[in-house]
Amino acid sequence: MEPLKLAKVVIPPYTKVLDKSLFEKLFRLVAAKVTPHQVGLLNKNYQSALLNWPRVKRVFDADNEKLVLLSPEFDIDDFTGQYKQINSFFKENDIHLVPYLLYLDYNYWRADEILDAFLPDAQKEDHPSGFTAVGHIAHMNLRDEWLPFKYLIGQVILDKNPSIKTVVNKTATIDTKFRTFSMEVLAGEDNFIVTQHESGCRFRFDFSKVYWNSRLSTEHDRLIQQFQPGEAVCDVMAGVGPFACPAGKKQVIVFANDLNPHSYESLVQNVTLNKVDAFVKPFMKDGREFIKQSTDELLSFSKTGPIHFSPAKKPKGKKGGDVSTSRDFVIPPVFQHYVMNLPGSALEFLDAFRGCYAGKEDLFKDYPLPKVHVHCFCRYDPPTEDLLNRIYESLGHRFEASEVTMHFVRKVAPKKDMYCCTFTLPASVIFAKD
Secondary structure (H helix, E strand, O other), X not given: OOOOOHHHHOOOOOOOOOOHHXXXXXXXXXXXXXXXXXXXXXXXXXXXXXXXXXXXXXXXXXXXXXXXXXXXXXXXXXXXXXXXXXXXXXXXXOOEEEEEEEEEOOOOOOHHHHHHHHOOHXXXXXXXXXXXXXXXXXXXXXXXXXXXXXXXXXXXXXXXXXXXXXXXXXXXXXXXXXXXXXXXEEXXXXXXXXXXXEOOEEEEEEOOOOOOOHHXXXXXXXXXXXXXXXXXXXXXXXXXXXXXXXXXXXXXXXXXXXXXXXXXXXXXXXXXXXXXXXXXXXXXXXHHHHHHXXXXXXXXXXXXXXXXXXXXXXXXXXXXXXXXXXXXXXXXXXXXXXXXXXXXOXXXXXXXXXXXXXXXXXXXXXXXXXXXXXXXXEOOOOOHHHHHHHHHHHHOOOOOHHHOEEEEEEEEEOOEEEEEEEEEOOHHHHOOOO
């Protein structure tokens, strides 16, 4: 039996206003009154003759018997065609068939089914039912052809996703300085203060004033896994802390910086919220300035003594004891990693590494040279030549392709891919005296 399609049941008039009454439909069906044992026989032997619509229950209690709903196409008088066998079964077992009214309304239909019924034919193949969830906010990026229907779309998304309280649409491109963008509320509460869970941490922030992309959670985790307890990481464009806070939870020492005052305010709050104050130090500086100054900041911090870490005790009643023990972490005098997650312009900040450890060569006698993880966009496939040239233009050092790992993060748009380039900073760059 062909699955139920809303467009074939209800064809609402062309409109930009959501009228939920248009989705009310009464179906006149036939039900078989059977014993519990016969329900199993019907399901096993006559599946194609039974009602098979998603999210619709087809077996109901009726006194000491069961009602089994039959397909809308079922023909009670068909003893020669496709319903011959089931009609014979009904006759042989003296099974009564009774009328049954099935009522479906707006609450039954999925968001994509409703939008498919409403939107003009030209847009039905790619209906805009997808969104990115940030806390209680559904973030949409509607194409121009959908904008006349934006409030209808927003209301449907709100209605069909119980955890969503606010639906927004991006109205402008991302600002290159703070990575924020203008947005419009399409439906729900005018409330942008969200709590987002990621990487075992909680993050609170004003989504309208800071940058957050839930689609980067895998990338956040990938890099965090490369950081080892006791290492020092310089998070140059830290945002609200998606790298810094989870890293701090695994006892990585992080100097986390962001120029956006709203991001910095949320970063400070999230460090406290996740109880990583001992390991994560927030800053609010220009990225280039921070790269140059953070070397002395970390060196001074390393002289304050080790960080004492005591794992939180398990609540009473929880099975299994703590396998971790208290530990003192010696603060390294140099960074082992730099993270630069500003893909629109991070490559342009690489020049700040020239001479950042000039005159401090002795600090590395017990430590390897730092690794840089810099995010960027690229419109070439393969990206190797373009990214190597752009790194050279900013850093002033020509890498071989084998010396730079170019990890594909995600496709942002046609001919716009996001990568993370990882390489070790050369001694000739960080110790340069010119």
